[in-house]
Amino acid sequence: MNPITPTIPFDAQGKQHGFLRLPDSRDTSAWGSVMIPITVISKGEGPTALLTGANHGDEYEGPIALQSLAHELNANEVSGRIIIVPYMNTPAFLAARRTSPLDGGNLNRSFPGDPKGGPTEKIADYFQSILLPMADIVLDFHSGGKTLDFVPFAAAHRLDDTEQEAACIAAMRAFNAPYSMILREMDATGMYDTTAEEAGKVFVTTELGGGGSATSRTAGIARKGVRNVLKHAGILSGVPEMGPSIDIDTSADGCFHISEQPGLIEYLVELGDDLRVGDPIARVWSTERSGQAPQIVPAQIDGIFAARHFPGLIGMGDCLALVAQRA
């Protein structure tokens, strides 16, 4: 049995705010608990949406959009049920870290979880065994965190079940981020995405910015996107508010540009810029001595500059650039 207990019911009508209480006995609080905020908004018959942010604790567009939704939405606007967990990995969120300070756990590599494991595995198990079975449609917000920055996109995965894949893609299109991506994960093991999809759910994820903060623009994309998905699901009334979106793809060899040396990075292009093979993306300057020529990192393929390393210093093996092809 998972030790997490909710402080509010999931089957009551109306709007409830409470916590998922995760017992965490520690030096500073012998009988203490991690309190994971949760809001449930329910009215009448209809599908259930499960909405999550801060699966990685340093990604902020989802938490902002979900706090806004939990605060603003009234139950009488809803047909069905919305379960909102703005800070899925609350310990990581409170520490402003990608992973949990309690056990080092990367929640999106901890699925399906373990009810007897560390705090992160317990959170994963609770979603896998309790929350996902209640849901019809699942939206999990991500951004680049402190070390990456992305052009804002929503994504759906290639799936073996073509009917489920089409439903996921339709929900991703309804989110209507400026970029849309259909992707096959390189290493899907342990991901919430995979767990939700294997449970047959309609699943949408995002990468909406990064750098360990959110901007007015990226938070706005998240706010519009979540309401669009709820309208698409029939949980909110009205039609999704649609604007242009560019289809991108990262399945080609050469999309990922991995740094082969550490250094002081000088980007020569902006996110969203079009690149041709050989175009210089960045100069990497020596951190050891002055007067050295920089290493120039060229684009390996034609495409859109879709993600970059965020901090000013780059390490050996860090993702320096993602160049996505137009789909």
Ligand SMILES: [Zn+2]
């Ligand atoms: Zn993430």
